[in-house]
Structure formats: structure tokens, C-alpha cells
Amino acid sequence: MNPHEADTSRNRLMLAEILAFTDDVPLVVVAGAIGSGRSTLLGQLAAAFADRGTKTHVLRLSPNPVTPSLHSTLLRRIRGSAEPAFGQWPPADLPPSGSPERAAEALADRLIAAGDTAILIDDAQWMDRLSAAVFDHLMRRLAGSPVRCVCAVRAPIPLGTFQAGRDSFTRLRADGLARGVALRPLAAADIAVLAAEAFEARPDPELVTRLRRLTAGLPAALAPILDQHRGTGSIRVVDGYAHLAPGHAIATLPDSHPLLMSVRRLGSRAWSVAKAVAVLYPLGDALPSLAGTTLGLRQSVVREVLGALCAAGVLRHSTVGGWRFRVPLLAATIAERLGPFERRQLAVHAVNALWTGENRYADPNYRADQLAAAGKLVEPERARAELLAHARESERYDQRWLRAAIALCADRGDRARTMLAQTAIALRHGDPSRALLDADALLAEFAGELDADEIHDLHRIRALAAHSSGVWDAPEGSDGDTVDAAVARATALLLRGRWQDAVAVLEAEWETWEAVPAAAFHGQLLTARAAFAFGDLKQAAYGIEQARLRLRPNDRHERGEVLGFEVLTLLAAGETAGVPRLFAMRSASAASLPAPVRAVLAMHSGQFAESLRVVRKVLVAGAAGGTDLAETFMHQAAATVQLAMGRLSRGRELLHAARRQRPPLPYLLDGAEALIDVALGQSDQARTRLREGLDYATEHGLLAGTDRLWRQLAELALGAGEHATAAECLDRLAEVAGPRNVQFMRVRSLVRCDRAAAAETVRLAREHGEPFELAEVIVTLVRSGLGDPALLTEAYDLLGGLGALLPRAWLRNLMAKHGVPVPGRARTVAENERLLAVLVADGLGNKQIATVLQASEKSVEGRLGRLFSHTAYRSRVELAMAVLTGAFPG
CATH class of the missing domain: 1.10.8 (Helicase, Ruva Protein; domain 3)
Structure with missing residues (x-):
């Protein structure tokens, strides 16, 4: 739908307001900026009047001086003369026959005789003085008649135009014969x-x-x-x-766009000043001086032009922010039309103003943009250092900054170190191909310029970039034989799933890599990750602490990496409640964590929507993959949340995408996908998937997260009546988890029908502080006859706070079975409809939906029929699109 023609909620509200006003006064004036949709609104108003049976005359004014006057044009319309639907009525500075009063009288008589009539005039700001005089008298004659008029005018009104019309409107409004309406921006x-x-x-x-x-x-x-x-x-x-998407194209307006043309029409000097403003506007009060210097104009002249641009509605001025484009997109458009020399000169003046302290504009991205544009016309070493520092810290990834920094290098050593920084930044922002290309160039041409720490960083980044790019270099390759690449070789082995071999490399060459500070940090962290994966949390904690002692000063990313791994170990151990204490100890917060860890933490803390939001950010940026175990846990958590929200297919798609990245703990994804299998009634497939995942973990000596898979397998076995298999799963859980592990206690309760163990399981789940886990525990134990049905209401409330539509629907059946009342009938009906629509949008057929909802296919058909009958959706496709775009209510 074209926004010009869209039936937006803004337009619907304004139409209702204008129609109400036209019942009270003969004139309504709608004021709006260029591009605000005045003509569209007037067209919709014409349709609304036509629907009411009102005769409608629509005229559009023009600044071009030609003959027809207002009253003669309207007279021809009333007589039915053939004219376009939107008549062109430019003003004419010709006196109407007789006085304005007589012309208005003749016209009013005709209009009133025609009965219920609406006159809609677009671009009324072009009305000339004599036409405005006729119009003033006409509106007074039409008071109390079935004739009304709506005028659309540009705001602010162009200089030197519509003064007579403005004065007339002021008098009419003072006399209670006119109302003004401001066309608000789209919400x-x-x-x-x-x-x-x-x-x-x-x-x-x-x-x-x-x-x-x-x-x-x-x-x-x-x-x-x-x-x-x-x-x-x-x-x-x-x-x-x-x-x-990262690196998206800069959006600009086309050359013929009215907003751009409105600036060009003001003349060449205004256009030149506007181009300067497009670059310099963030510098506030320094703008007139800087623009004048660049353009060779006196400040007084620049200020005069700025005033004209403000009067024309292009700019606005405030004592706090200086000059700003009313439409920021217009600034970007004009800046894109600068020639290379113009752009560089303006950037030089901007940088000098920032460096001399004339302006303290806070946005570091603006500063970096100007440094990159200025190039060698400003002090090169300072510019290079600032660009590199900003690129390292910024959440935005802009290769222009890095290319400019490289171009400013004074020698091969600077160039090598800047290129190394570029490889790290590219990898962190999800651009592994760029990182790999730069790493290979460094190894081929500049390796001799780097010290031991830098060589280590280069080899490690290259290993991660090659893996994320799908390039499978042998870890024992040419550069892998060098001593300084030991940690990189271990990294490459780990990425291939060869955990034991990776540890062996680290142990064999410990003395060598431990002597290189950067290698020591990453080597200790890699050792900690391996210990975590092997289930040795004590050794993992030791490795984390050793890595912390080797942190490089002021390296925010490495510090966040260590903190994130600490948080992950707590979450994997079910100690979510301990995370706030860790933050207090480290003087940190969730904002300090890498995004994948934030997503996992949000899921465990019961913030499902926030968890998915962060996951989407990671995936949009292009996950770099690698040795960060959190990404596998993130995908596992995301799929679990998607299932809880009724989006089974989306959850499976996320898992398949994650597998393509070759994650270090792939069996965690098997556990998440098995949950989806069970929801779709594919229990055998779920058991096969869990077995394969556990076999992989056993083969590689991995224990992290296997407690959940053993618990899932045990519950499926019990559901199939295979008690012996469930008992075997309990034995394996006893090996990989302790007595305070919720998964172990949950299975022990079920296998041994132990009510005391069941009560302890609930207590532990409360202590761990994970809402979803607590709700799951309560439901499982009550369903098995080991829990108190009175707890189901608590579980229902917990799931409601999470937005877990599907488990709540299942729980309602269990509550009904135990005679526990379900609160909020209206909300229940809305949730059932919402869940049904989500399942349809997820691509499930009626049979699959019936399986998921634990209902009959006939019941699903009936519910869908009722949903279609009281909504505007006529097909599954329309319903699915409404859900996908957020238009479906609920």
C-alpha cells in the first residue's frame, strides 16, 4: 500500500473530526507540511461526502497565473460543465464582475439552490487577494446553509503568499464561521x-x-x-x-521529489546553504560561521538564507539545537548530492570545529563520519587513532571508518596494526568473509610487522573467520605448525568438535602460549570452556579466574566475554538467582554481557519477548559462531520460547539455521527440537533425536546440558510405559548432575513415585528463580499424581506472564481435569483465538493443529470457522498475513 494513499488510523480520525466540524461551520481549513498527505486526505474526504450523497466539487489551486477566477470556476462546476475530476484553478488577479460581495452573493445563491454540497479546495495557499475577498463574503453567506467548504493549505505558508487568505480565515474563525485542523504526522x-x-x-x-x-x-x-x-x-x-540489515544502503529521496524540489525552488544560494547545513547542522550555533567560511559568504548573508529556509518549512531553529531539517531524510538526501570536493571541505571545517572545542556535539558516529570524509586534509595520525578507537567501541559497523584509518597510516607497522583491528572488528560484527580476507592479506604481506600478541590475535581471528565463512582449513596447516599459533590450532580443533585434541594441544604447549599475554588470556578461557563442556564446573571456574587475571587493560569486549561465560555457567547449573549477586560483585549489569548471553539470561529470567528480541538482533548482525558456547544455548533457548508461543515451525527453522553454523555443542539443539517433535505427536522421532544427541555428547566426552536431554528421554520412556529405560536415564542423570539439580530430582520423583522428592523438586525450582522451569515442574508433577493441584493456578499465572500461549492451553485441560477454576474467561477466549491464529500462521494444517492442541480435527475446524465468522479475514492466507504483520488483534 502506498503511504500516499493509505487509509491510516490518523486519516480516519481526522476525517471524523473534519466531518463533525463541517456540520457546525461553513469552513474548515486543514494545514499540513509538504508531503503530509493533504491531497490524499482531501480525496478521502471527497469519497466520504459522496458516500453521504453530498454533491462534491474538488478544485486544486496552482501558483501559475492564468485567467479563471474562483467564482467563475465554481459556477461552471455547479452548471455541470465538463472538467477534470480535480479542476486546475489557478488564481487570477482580475476583478470579478462587480464587487466581491456581489460575486459571492451570486455564487452563494447557486450553491444553496444546489442543496447538500461540499467544496474541497487543495493548495488553497495559492489563493490570490481578490479571490480571497470573494471567498470571505461567500463563507459568511453560506453560514447555516447545507453548503460547506474544506480548504487544504501548506504549513508553513510560503513567504509572500496567502496573506489575504490568512487574514480572512482569522476573521472567520473569530466570528465562529471557521475551524482549523492541523494535519498531524503519522504515528x-x-x-x-x-x-x-x-x-x-x-x-x-x-x-x-x-x-x-x-x-x-x-x-x-x-x-x-x-x-x-x-x-x-x-x-x-x-x-x-x-x-x-548491516551495511544497508542509505535511503534518499529521488531528484523529482516535492521535498527536494521545495529547496531547489528557493534559488541557488539557498541550495548551497542547504547543502552546507546537511553536513554541519549537528554543530549548532557554529553553523553560520562554518558555512560562511566554506561558501565564501558573510555570516549575515548565511543567517538571512537560513531564515528563508526556516520560513519555507525546510529548516527549524531552536536556541538549544540550532538549525535542523524538519525532515531528516532531506538532510541525508542533500548530503548525498554533494560533490567530493564540497563534501571534503565541509568535513574539514566540521573536524576542526570539533577538535578546537568550538563544538562538543556528543554523537561519536558523526565525528567518525567527518574524519573519514576529511581524509588527509586534517592531522592524519590523530584522525587515524580516533577512527580506530571509535570503530572498536561502536555498535555500528561502517567499513568507511576502517578504510579511512588504513589510508591514513604513516608506515607499514601502523598499516599492519590497523588492518589487524579491522579483522577483529569485522568478525565481531558478523562479517567473517571480510575478516578472513584481511587476515590472509596480513599474513601474506605484513606478518613481520606484528609482535607476538598481535600474531596470536591474527591466527585466532583467522581460525574463527575461516570457520564462520565455511572454509575448513586444516588446523595442522602451514601456519598451525608455528609455536605462536598454538591457541589458534586449539581453537580450530574445537571448532571441528575435536575437544580432547584441542585440550591436548593447549596442555602440550602451555609454557609457550602462557608466556604471550594475549595468548595466555585466550588459552585460559579456552581451557575453561573445555572444562565446562566436560562438566567440570570447578575447573571451569578456575580457568575463568585465570583468564580474568590476564585481561588486557581497557578491553571492554574481552571483559564482557569473561563475564558472559561466568553468567553462562550459572545458568547452565540452574543458578539463575545467583546472577544478580555476580553483577554486584563485578560492578556490572546485563548490558555488559555479549548479546547471546543476554538472550539466554532473559529466557531463564522469564523475559521471553526480550529474549527473542535479542536473538533477532544477533541473527540480523550475522552470528560469527566460533567457540562462544552461549550461541548454542541461545538457539536452544530461542526454539524453546518459540514452541511456548505456539510457533513450532519457526522454532525448527531457528534450529536448522543454527546447525548450519556447526555449533560446538550441537546436541543441545537436538534436545530443543525433540520438544517440538513431542508437541506434534512425533514421540518416536523425539526419542531417536535425543539418543543421537546423547551419543554425540558421549563420544566427545561432553556433559554440559545433557541433564535436560536425559530428563526428556526419561519422561518419554515413562509415557511409553518403559520404566526400565527411565530408570537407566535416572542412573545417567546421577552421574552427570548432583542432588540439587532440578532435572535429576524431577526424574527421581517420577521414576520412584516419590512425593518427598517431588516436594523437594518444587522447592529447588523456586530457589533457582526460573519462572518457566517452575511452571513446568508443577505441571509435570501434578499430571503424574505427585503434586498438589492447588499449585496449578500459580503455574498458570507464571505462564501467562511469559506469554507462553501453548503451555497455558495444555494447562487449562489439566486444570479442568482437577477441578481447578481457570481465571479470566474473556482472556481465555482471546488466548485460544490468538493461539489458533498463530498455529495457522506457522503453516500447520488442521490435523497438526489438532495434535498440538490435544483436540479433535473437527473441533479445530469449528473453532476456525467461528474465528473467520467474526473477523474480517476470509482465508488462512489472510489470517496468516495478519499474524505475521502484527495486524491480528491480541
Whole structure:
């Protein structure tokens, strides 16, 4: 849907407001900026009047001076003369026959005689003085008649125009004969709807915020940006949400766009100043001076032009922020039209202002952009250092900064170290191909310029980049034979799943890599990860502490990596409640964690929506994979959350995507996918999958996370009446987990029908502080006759807070079986409809939906029929699209 023509909620509300006003006064004036949708609104108003049986005359004014006057044009319309649907009525500075009063009288008589009539005038700001005089008298004559008029005018009104019309409106409003309506910008909700229809996916809230900021809520600015994002591959859809892809193309307006033309029409000097403002506006009050210096104009002249741009509605000025484009997208568009010399000169002045302290503009991205554009025209070493420091710390990935930093290098040593930084930054931001290319170039041409720490970093980054790019270099390859690459070789072995071999390399060459500070840090952390994977949490904790002692000063990313691994060990051990204590000890917060760990923590803490939001961010950025165990746990958590929300197919897709990255603990994904199998009634497949995952873990000596898989297998065995198999699973759980492990106690309760163990399991689950786990424990034990049914209400409330639609639906059946009342009938009905719609959108057929809901196929058909009967959706396709774009209620 074109935003120009969209029936947005804004327009619906404004139409209702305008129609109500026209019942009270003969004139309503709608004011809006260029591109705000005045013409669209007027067209929709014409349709609304037509639907009411009102005769409607629509006229569009023009600044071009030609003959027809207002009253003669309207007279021809009333007589039925053939004219276009939107008549062109430019103003004419010709006196109407007789006085304005007589012209208005003649016209009013005709209009009133015609009965119920609406006159809609677009671009009324072009009304000339004599026409405005006729119009003033006409509105007074039409008071109390069945004739009303709606005028749309640009705001702010162009300089030197419509003064007579403005004065007339002021008098009419003072006399109670006119009302004014401001055409508001599109709200975020309207932009979200339009973006969802353009991208066929629900837009991420950050994307909506960005679109609204860039376009200032103007439909005419939104339309081209949606088209460009869709046509240039700038949108990446992950988990049904549309996100801006990394390195997306800069959206700009086309040359013929009215917003851009409105600046060009102001003349060459205004255009030159506007180009300077497009680059310098963040510098506030320094802008007139800097623009004047760049353009060779006096400050007074620049200020005069700035005033004209403000009066024309292009800029706005405030004492706090200085000059700003009313539509930020216009600034980006004009900046893109700068020639190379113009752009560089403006950047030089901006950098000098920032460096001399004339301006303290806070956005470091702006500073880096100007440094990159200025190049060698500013002090090279300072510029290179600042660009590199910013690129390391920024959440934004912009290769222009890195290319500029490399171009500013004074010698081969600087170039080598800058290129090394580029490889690390590219890998961290999900660009392993770039990292691999740069790493190979460094090894081939600049390896002799790097010290031992840097050589270690280079080899390790290359191993990770090669793995993430799907390049399977042998870990014993040419560079793997060098002593300084021991940690890189161990990394490559681990990435291949050869955990024992990786540890062997680290142990054999411990003295060598421990002597290199950077290698010592990563070697200790790698040792800790291996210990964690082998189930030795005590040794893992020792390795973490050793890595902490070897942290390089001020390396935020390494510090976050260590903290993230500490948090992961707590979560894997079921100690979610201990995370806040760890944060207090480390003077840190969740914001300090790597994104995959944040996602896992959010899931365990019961913040399902936040967990999926972070997962999407990781996937959009392009997960680098590698030795970070958190990414495997992240995918496991994401699939579990998707299942709980009723999105089984999406959960499976996430797991398949994760497997393609060759994760270090792949069996964790088997456990998550087995849950989906069970929900779809595929218990045998689930058992096979769990067995294969556990066999893989056993073969490689891995224990981390296997407690959950053994618990799942035990419960499936009990469900199939295979008590002996369940008892074997309990024995294996006793080997891999202690008596305080919830998974172990849960299976012990079920296998031995032990009520005391069941009560202890509930107590442990409460102590661990994971809402979803506690709800699962309560439901499982009550279903097995070992728990108190009175606890089901607590479990139901917990699942409601998580947005876990599917487990709540299952739980309602169990509550009914035990006579436990389900609270909130209206919410229950809404949830059932929502879940049904989600399952349809997930691509499940009626038979699969019946299996998932533990209902009959006939029941599902009936529920779908009732859903279609009281909604506007006529097919499964329409319903699915409504769910995917967020239009479905609930």
C-alpha cells in the first residue's frame, strides 16, 4: 500500500473530526507540511461526502497565473460543465464582475439552490487577494446553509503568499464561521502498519522509530524510503520481523521529489546553504560561521538564507539545537548530492570545529563520519587513532571508518596494526568473509610487522573467520605448525568438535602460549570452556579466574566475554538467582554481557519477548559462531520460547539455521527440537533425536546440558510405559548432575513415585528463580499424581506472564481435569483465538493443529470457522498475513 494513499488510523480520525466540524461551520481549513498527505486526505474526504450523497466539487489551486477566477470556476462546476475530476484553478488577479460581495452573493445563491454540497479546495495557499475577498463574503453567506467548504493549505505558508487568505480565515474563525485542523504526522502505529505491508513482516520497533525520525511522519517521505529499503536488500527478515540489515544502503529521496524540489525552488544560494547545513547542522550555533567560511559568504548573508529556509518549512531553529531539517531524510538526501570536493571541505571545517572545542556535539558516529570524509586534509595520525578507537567501541559497523584509518597510516607497522583491528572488528560484527580476507592479506604481506600478541590475535581471528565463512582449513596447516599459533590450532580443533585434541594441544604447549599475554588470556578461557563442556564446573571456574587475571587493560569486549561465560555457567547449573549477586560483585549489569548471553539470561529470567528480541538482533548482525558456547544455548533457548508461543515451525527453522553454523555443542539443539517433535505427536522421532544427541555428547566426552536431554528421554520412556529405560536415564542423570539439580530430582520423583522428592523438586525450582522451569515442574508433577493441584493456578499465572500461549492451553485441560477454576474467561477466549491464529500462521494444517492442541480435527475446524465468522479475514492466507504483520488483534 502506498503511504500516499493509505487509509491510516490518523486519516480516519481526522476525517471524523473534519466531518463533525463541517456540520457546525461553513469552513474548515486543514494545514499540513509538504508531503503530509493533504491531497490524499482531501480525496478521502471527497469519497466520504459522496458516500453521504453530498454533491462534491474538488478544485486544486496552482501558483501559475492564468485567467479563471474562483467564482467563475465554481459556477461552471455547479452548471455541470465538463472538467477534470480535480479542476486546475489557478488564481487570477482580475476583478470579478462587480464587487466581491456581489460575486459571492451570486455564487452563494447557486450553491444553496444546489442543496447538500461540499467544496474541497487543495493548495488553497495559492489563493490570490481578490479571490480571497470573494471567498470571505461567500463563507459568511453560506453560514447555516447545507453548503460547506474544506480548504487544504501548506504549513508553513510560503513567504509572500496567502496573506489575504490568512487574514480572512482569522476573521472567520473569530466570528465562529471557521475551524482549523492541523494535519498531524503519522504515528508510530501507522508507520508500523505501512512498513509491515511493504516488507510482509512485522517491523522491528527500532526500525519503526528510525523510519519515523527520518521521515518526520510524512507519508510522502515514507513512501520512497520503504520502496528503496525493499528494492535494495536493506531489509533482513528474521523470525517474522523486518530489520535493517548491516551495511544497508542509505535511503534518499529521488531528484523529482516535492521535498527536494521545495529547496531547489528557493534559488541557488539557498541550495548551497542547504547543502552546507546537511553536513554541519549537528554543530549548532557554529553553523553560520562554518558555512560562511566554506561558501565564501558573510555570516549575515548565511543567517538571512537560513531564515528563508526556516520560513519555507525546510529548516527549524531552536536556541538549544540550532538549525535542523524538519525532515531528516532531506538532510541525508542533500548530503548525498554533494560533490567530493564540497563534501571534503565541509568535513574539514566540521573536524576542526570539533577538535578546537568550538563544538562538543556528543554523537561519536558523526565525528567518525567527518574524519573519514576529511581524509588527509586534517592531522592524519590523530584522525587515524580516533577512527580506530571509535570503530572498536561502536555498535555500528561502517567499513568507511576502517578504510579511512588504513589510508591514513604513516608506515607499514601502523598499516599492519590497523588492518589487524579491522579483522577483529569485522568478525565481531558478523562479517567473517571480510575478516578472513584481511587476515590472509596480513599474513601474506605484513606478518613481520606484528609482535607476538598481535600474531596470536591474527591466527585466532583467522581460525574463527575461516570457520564462520565455511572454509575448513586444516588446523595442522602451514601456519598451525608455528609455536605462536598454538591457541589458534586449539581453537580450530574445537571448532571441528575435536575437544580432547584441542585440550591436548593447549596442555602440550602451555609454557609457550602462557608466556604471550594475549595468548595466555585466550588459552585460559579456552581451557575453561573445555572444562565446562566436560562438566567440570570447578575447573571451569578456575580457568575463568585465570583468564580474568590476564585481561588486557581497557578491553571492554574481552571483559564482557569473561563475564558472559561466568553468567553462562550459572545458568547452565540452574543458578539463575545467583546472577544478580555476580553483577554486584563485578560492578556490572546485563548490558555488559555479549548479546547471546543476554538472550539466554532473559529466557531463564522469564523475559521471553526480550529474549527473542535479542536473538533477532544477533541473527540480523550475522552470528560469527566460533567457540562462544552461549550461541548454542541461545538457539536452544530461542526454539524453546518459540514452541511456548505456539510457533513450532519457526522454532525448527531457528534450529536448522543454527546447525548450519556447526555449533560446538550441537546436541543441545537436538534436545530443543525433540520438544517440538513431542508437541506434534512425533514421540518416536523425539526419542531417536535425543539418543543421537546423547551419543554425540558421549563420544566427545561432553556433559554440559545433557541433564535436560536425559530428563526428556526419561519422561518419554515413562509415557511409553518403559520404566526400565527411565530408570537407566535416572542412573545417567546421577552421574552427570548432583542432588540439587532440578532435572535429576524431577526424574527421581517420577521414576520412584516419590512425593518427598517431588516436594523437594518444587522447592529447588523456586530457589533457582526460573519462572518457566517452575511452571513446568508443577505441571509435570501434578499430571503424574505427585503434586498438589492447588499449585496449578500459580503455574498458570507464571505462564501467562511469559506469554507462553501453548503451555497455558495444555494447562487449562489439566486444570479442568482437577477441578481447578481457570481465571479470566474473556482472556481465555482471546488466548485460544490468538493461539489458533498463530498455529495457522506457522503453516500447520488442521490435523497438526489438532495434535498440538490435544483436540479433535473437527473441533479445530469449528473453532476456525467461528474465528473467520467474526473477523474480517476470509482465508488462512489472510489470517496468516495478519499474524505475521502484527495486524491480528491480541
